[in-house]
Amino acid sequence: MPLNNKFTNSKFDIKTYNGLVYIAEIKTNKLMIFNSYGKLIQTYQNGIFKTNPDLKIKKIDFEGIQAIYPLKDFIIVADKLNNKKSKFNQKENIAYFMRILILNKNSSVEILGQEGLNGMPFPQIYDVNVDENGNIAIISIYSEGYIIYSYNKEFSPLYKIYVNKNLLKTIDNQKKKYNISIDKVFFEVNKKTLYVKTTYYENIGDNENINDLGIKIKDQYIYKMSLKKNKELEVINKIALPKNLLDDKQESFINIIKIQKDKIIASTNMKNLSNNLIWKLDSKGSIKEQIALIEPPNLMFLSESLSKDGILSILYGGKTGVSVYWWNLNALLKL
Structure with a gap:
């Protein structure tokens, strides 16, 4: 399971696409476009x-x-079913209670499930990746890790991949020394390329609470894997993420916002940090560019997203409502 951080568990979701802002308000079951x-x-x-x-x-x-x-021709919505429509597989110990709605421009609605259109529900949906060819990867989360369901642009199923600690155990013996968290998974369907971000850590006592997560981070990696014809995953690169980012004698949790064009866009999640630090890392994990986003005062972070055209959107909440701030990372980080 991924480590909790300020980038999860929001009651809003925000995305930008082609100059429009899409905001889902979870509490009221409403999707708004501005x-x-x-x-x-x-x-x-x-x-x-x-x-x-x-x-x-x-x-x-x-x-x-x-x-x-949001995409060019439709909007993908992850929708949680009520208890009567959900299913639980006792043998797998997995609950299936989410569906994907495809909101087309012509106002028609299609339902995507595991086997394709009108298929069975998914486990908890964690993310959706769409490549440049329109192929879709539905990334679900369960107690042991992640299940990736992928589809072509006609919504026909392609690959089903399990990403869990057993997989990492076969490729890295560091698991024997530390606890491990699988924090983020990206899958490029057309390239059959999988990115897995992990954190190795130790638990600490209450009096040692040195960061928001209450753990002592040892190492953070991104594994780049290739899906072979026999459907086995082969590690083609192990990227060690930077340490001592702020030279403050503690390890920062690195949140991976997106991986695109072989560049890693990441941010830090530090205790008592007033500014949001954004990093651009190369394919070896080295810092190439960094910026400090001065966050607005008296507002609370709600949600963030990075569009394919490099626009970072952050949604903040205040006493009078919500506000959206944009940063063009193409210019700031030379994406």
Whole structure:
């Protein structure tokens, strides 16, 4: 299971695509689309809400919207089913209670499941990766790690991959010395390339709480793996992430925001850190660029995302509502 940090467990999800801002409000089962000036131009919501004639409102049968992934021709929505529709496999010890909704531009809605359209529900959905060819990887999380379900652009199933501690045990004996967390998984379907970010750590006592996670971080790595024809994974690169980022005698937890164009975009999650530090790392884990984002005062971090065109969006909450801040990492980090 991944280590908890400030980038998870938000009641909002935010994404940007082609100059538009997509915000899902988990509590109200609502998806809102804004233009770059902050004007609400489209809403998807359940039928329990009244129609507003001043807005384009599309009523969708959301059961428990969790995350959104806007694309050119449709929007992917991770939707949590109610208990009556969920399934539990006692032998696998896995609960299947999430579906993928495909919201098409023509207002039609399709449901993606494990076997393709109208298939069985997924376990808890952790992330969705879409490559440049339109292939989709649904990354689900369960008690032992992750299950990756991948599909082509016609939503036909391709590969099913398990990423867990047993997999890492076969490729790295460091597990014997420390606890291990699998924090992030990315899968490029067309390249059959898998990235796995891990943290090796030791538990510490209450009086040694030196960071937000309450652990002593020893090492952090990204494993780059290739899916072979026999469907086995082969490690082609082990990237050691930087240590002592802030020279403060403690290891920073490194959050991987995205891996694109062989560049690693990461940020730190430090105790009592007022600024958000963003790093660009090369394929060897070396720092190439770094910036400090001055975060707005008196606002609380809610959610963040990095678009394919290099725009970092961070959603903050305050007493009067929420605010979205953008940074062009193409210019700041030379992506």
